[in-house]
Amino acid sequence: MTESQRHRYRFTFAKSNPMRYTGHLDLHHTWERLLRRAGTPPAYTRGHKPRTRLSLGLALPLGFTSDCECVDVWFETPQDPNALLRALQQASPPGLQVLSIEPVEAQQPSLQKQILAATYEVELPGGTERNRLETRIQELLQHDELPRQRRSKSYDLRPLIESLELRAASGSGLKLIMRLAARAGATGRPEEVLLSLDLDPLAAHIHRKSLHLESS
Amino acid sequence: MKPEAIKLELEAILPRVQKPGRYTGGELNQVVKDWQQIPLRVALAFPDIYDLGMSNLGLAILYDLVNQQPDMLAERVYAPWTDMEAAMRERELPLYSLETKHPIAAFDILGFSLAYESLYTNALNMLDLSGIPLRSVDRDIQHPLVIAGGHAAFNPEPMSDFIDAFVIGEGEEVLLEITCRHRDWKANASTRQELLRSLAEIGGVYVPSLYQVDYRKEGTVSEVRTLAPEAGNPVLKRIVPELPPAPTRFIVPFIEITHDRVAIEIMRGCTRGCRFCHAGMVTRPVRERSVEEILDAIDRALAETGYDETGLLSLSSSDYSQIQELVRQASRRFAGRHVNLSLPSLRIESLSVELMDLLQGSSRRSGFTLAPEAATERMRAIINKPVSEAQILQTARAIFERGWQTIKLYFMIGHPTETLEDVQAVVELSQAILAQGKAAIGRRARVNISVGTFVPKAHTPFQWVPCDSMEQIEAKHAILRQGLRGRNLKLNWTDPKMTMLEAWLSRGDRRMGALIFQAWKQGAKFDAWQEHFDPDAWEQAFASTGLDADFYTHRNRPLDEVLPWDHIDPGVSKQHLIEDYEWSLEGKTRPDCREHCTVCGILPKFKDLRQLHPGRVWKCPEVKSQSSEETEPIVRTTSTGR
Numbered sequence: 001m002t003e004s005q006r007h008r009y010r011f012t013f014a015k016s017n018p019m020r021y022t023g024h025l026d027l028h029h030t031w032e033r034l035l036r037r038a039g040t041p042p043a044y045t046r047g048h049k050p051r052t053r054l055s056l057g058l059a060l061p062l063g064f065t066s067d068c069e070c071v072d073v074w075f076e077t078p079q080d081p082n083a084l085l086r087a088l089q090q091a092s093p094p095g096l097q098v099l100s101i102e103p104v105e106a107q108q109p110s111l112q113k114q115i116l117a118a119t120y121e122v123e124l125p126g127g128t129e130r131n132r133l134e135t136r137i138q139e140l141l142q143h144d145e146l147p148r149q150r151r152s153k154s155y156d157l158r159p160l161i162e163s164l165e166l167r168a169a170s171g172s173g174l175k176l177i178m179r180l181a182a183r184a185g186a187t188g189r190p191e192e193v194l195l196s197l198d199l200d201p202l203a204a205h206i207h208r209k210s211l212h213l214e215s216s
Numbered sequence: 217m218k219p220e221a222i223k224l225e226l227e228a229i230l231p232r233v234q235k236p237g238r239y240t241g242g243e244l245n246q247v248v249k250d251w252q253q254i255p256l257r258v259a260l261a262f263p264d265i266y267d268l269g270m271s272n273l274g275l276a277i278l279y280d281l282v283n284q285q286p287d288m289l290a291e292r293v294y295a296p297w298t299d300m301e302a303a304m305r306e307r308e309l310p311l312y313s314l315e316t317k318h319p320i321a322a323f324d325i326l327g328f329s330l331a332y333e334s335l336y337t338n339a340l341n342m343l344d345l346s347g348i349p350l351r352s353v354d355r356d357i358q359h360p361l362v363i364a365g366g367h368a369a370f371n372p373e374p375m376s377d378f379i380d381a382f383v384i385g386e387g388e389e390v391l392l393e394i395t396c397r398h399r400d401w402k403a404n405a406s407t408r409q410e411l412l413r414s415l416a417e418i419g420g421v422y423v424p425s426l427y428q429v430d431y432r433k434e435g436t437v438s439e440v441r442t443l444a445p446e447a448g449n450p451v452l453k454r455i456v457p458e459l460p461p462a463p464t465r466f467i468v469p470f471i472e473i474t475h476d477r478v479a480i481e482i483m484r485g486c487t488r489g490c491r492f493c494h495a496g497m498v499t500r501p502v503r504e505r506s507v508e509e510i511l512d513a514i515d516r517a518l519a520e521t522g523y524d525e526t527g528l529l530s531l532s533s534s535d536y537s538q539i540q541e542l543v544r545q546a547s548r549r550f551a552g553r554h555v556n557l558s559l560p561s562l563r564i565e566s567l568s569v570e571l572m573d574l575l576q577g578s579s580r581r582s583g584f585t586l587a588p589e590a591a592t593e594r595m596r597a598i599i600n601k602p603v604s605e606a607q608i609l610q611t612a613r614a615i616f617e618r619g620w621q622t623i624k625l626y627f628m629i630g631h632p633t634e635t636l637e638d639v640q641a642v643v644e645l646s647q648a649i650l651a652q653g654k655a656a657i658g659r660r661a662r663v664n665i666s667v668g669t670f671v672p673k674a675h676t677p678f679q680w681v682p683c684d685s686m687e688q689i690e691a692k693h694a695i696l697r698q699g700l701r702g703r704n705l706k707l708n709w710t711d712p713k714m715t716m717l718e719a720w721l722s723r724g725d726r727r728m729g730a731l732i733f734q735a736w737k738q739g740a741k742f743d744a745w746q747e748h749f750d751p752d753a754w755e756q757a758f759a760s761t762g763l764d765a766d767f768y769t770h771r772n773r774p775l776d777e778v779l780p781w782d783h784i785d786p787g788v789s790k791q792h793l794i795e796d797y798e799w800s801l802e803g804k805t806r807p808d809c810r811e812h813c814t815v816c817g818i819l820p821k822f823k824d825l826r827q828l829h830p831g832r833v834w835k836c837p838e839v840k841s842q843s844s845e846e847t848e849p850i851v852r853t854t855s856t857g858r
Binding site: 017018019021022023025026029030032033034035036037039041044050062063091093094095202203 | 228230231232235236237240241242243244468470471472476518519520521522523524553554
């Protein structure tokens with residue numbers, strides 16, 4: 001690692017409407033543009049095709065919203081965190097709100113490797129029957145295994161569910177709070193949990209509440 | 217349907233379609249005004265998907281312009297992809313604007329960009345999705361005024377059933393004149409007919425319903441008559457005397473689009489006179505922006521968008537008079553900022569290689585594009601793109617030696633008088649270019665060859681010539697496929713059926729309205745998309761309307777025939793086109809008119825504008841009378857014009 005790539009900062013940001021349909025790769029471009037607009041371009045890799053040094057944490061599926069997304073950005077020079085945060089907040093596009101900044105030790109493992117789990121809040125469509133769903137959840141949690149197929153690969157969903165509970169939402173609505181594992185090769189997907197509860201993931205609004213990192 | 221209801225429907229639909237980011241709006245730099253407070257509302261439409269429409273500079277210019285007016289607003293709308301369309305039709309969701317989600321039918325004006333012919337059925341589909349009657353005659357006072365502009369509008373006749381008024385030429389001034397007339401008309405709420413007649417008074421506006429077209433027995437046009445005193449005949453295109461400030465606040469999409477970049481027009485128009493080139497004929501005269509203005513615009517646009525890529529747009533970059541200065545200063549100013557600048561349409565000469573070298577530095581050398589258009593010197597003289605074979609090979613060599621590994625070549629087949637030997641020459645020239653590459657860098661050298669088929673276009677010196685038949689095209693493709701095999705060669709060609717569509721639509725007449733309508737009814741849409749293009753729908757439409765495709769496509773039109781677009785005046789005179797066509801038959805080339813006026817007709821027609829803007833901005837040379845004391849710059853033009 002060269003001297004200029006030591007200035008690493010972690011930003012936490014919210015992703016909301018109208019940006020909920022921006023995918024992971026496009027979000028990467030969004031961040032590059034945001035940093036340039038703010039007048040604080042990221043460091044670039046060396047070599048034939050220089051690329052920006054920034055890495056986003058756990059990809060947020062299309063259509064989800066979140067207020068706990070993370071990105072690590074490397075800069076050529078040390079930054080004043082408060083000034084940097086303000087500059088980014090001013091240059092943010094609609095649907096992206098930069099919430100906080102913290103310096104990160106350059107030697108720390110990648111953001112992706114530090115993430116252990118994520119908590120999701122799922123707003124269920126109106127008309128979902130509370131009692132029946134409660135029963136379904138209890139049944140599901142009693143299983144030792146939940147074999148599922150995704151993209152024609154079999155896996156066990158059960159060990160990825162760290163917690164799952166039903167709560168009342170605003171009005172007469174219901175929401176599910178679930179904490180799912182998010183480690184390399186072991187990432188629980190909320191829509192898979194919904195499917196195993198016979199709920200339509202496309203009819204629900206899924207929001208990521210928090211990421212659980214190794215050190216935190 | 218109210219915007220709130222549309223938003224609710226979208227909540228349900230968007231998770232179920234591909235790339236929902238196309239349909240949300242709300243991007244950085246979009247302009248949202250208070251609907252209730254603004255008296256005049258314009259929807260700007262590109263009749264293809266978001267990804268393409270967002271990349272269209274013309275609409276970006278007009279969006280910026282209308283939104284600068286305090287009492288007007290402009291919002292965007294694009295064609296929904298087929299999955300979205302199906303969902304919208306199923307739930308009876310009308311086409312809506314991205315900014316405020318108002319139904320398109322609620323706007324005062326709906327303006328289409330008709331950049332090319334294969335967008336026509338999409339425009340019909342968008343009208344239908346908006347609940348606006350497709351035919352102009354079926355609309356009444358409650359419907360938006362439907363206008364259209366863009367290069368294809370230079371032959372407005374095929375779409376004249378569906379469009380209330382066309383803008384011929386550049387839209388910057390005339391769009392605001394239309395909106396003002398509309399505003400005044402709305403205040404007095406009179407008939408739609410009155411609005412149309414009022415619009416016809418504006419220079420460059422063509423209202424098809426105010427013209428009667430008569431035909432001869434054999435199907436050609438006998439006469440075009442005006443039906444109202446306001447209707448001009450001919451309708452002279454509009455131009456702006458100077459390019460207005462370049463827009464810089466580009467909307468930055470949430471998803472990847474076709475051209476994710478800042479686009480700055482460095483020059484409009486072209487003086488080269490390639491005879492096949494529609495754009496080159498209809499965008500005259502040449503007007504340039506200064507180097508300083510361009511660099512400032514890039515700076516501002518980069519700051520406002522955060523893009524790292526800039527396209528410096530023109531029809532022929534090499535002809536921009538300050539090109540070396542521009543490239544030198546740009547590469548200096550943006551050095552170390554990881555900004556990629558691109559220059560399309562460079563001439564085949566060593567200077568182009570130096571320019572690209574300066575511009576791109578040592579990175580991102582994907583491919584270098586050369587467009588010889590034809591492979592023999594004879595053929596290039598006929599199309600007026602003279603460049604010697606030696607120069608092509610020399611330039612190719614320089615490109616490989618400077619570090620590019622791939623050259624992309626653009627050719628066209630089907631030029632007038634082309635023989636199979638001329639087509640075989642495409643094979644040989646491509647091979648010779650690859651041989652240059654192998655000699656320079658060995659086995660890494662690659663040549664990608666794109667071969668289009670020439671389609672004669674209205675208002676060009678080739679507007680009378682027949683287009684190749686399917687059989688001719690197939691035979692030529694066979695030669696190319698046979699000859700351009702091999703590891704380091706890649707050949708692309710255009711589907712000849714798509715070529716035919718472009719060919720009949722581009723030189724069609726008014727009767728084609730029925731054809732386009734029938735084709736759309738049979739399901740034709742996204743005609744420019746290989747996977748959607750449906751030749752059967754068009755074939756059925758021809759059968760049901762009794763029109764004959766060959767009549768429009770393969771007929772050698774006599775020079776004295778009344779052409780369906782003769783009442784539209786692009787500034788370049790028909791006499792000039794005839795002369796240039798005759799020259800082509802003799803293999804006679806016409807030099808760049810920057811040096812010497814070739815009397816194309818632009819100067820006398822825009823005499824007043826030219827006098828107000830002499831010298832600097834226009835690249836037409838000052839023309840002095842040869843005979844006398846006359847000082848008026850356009851005298852020679854008028855005296856020698858036939």
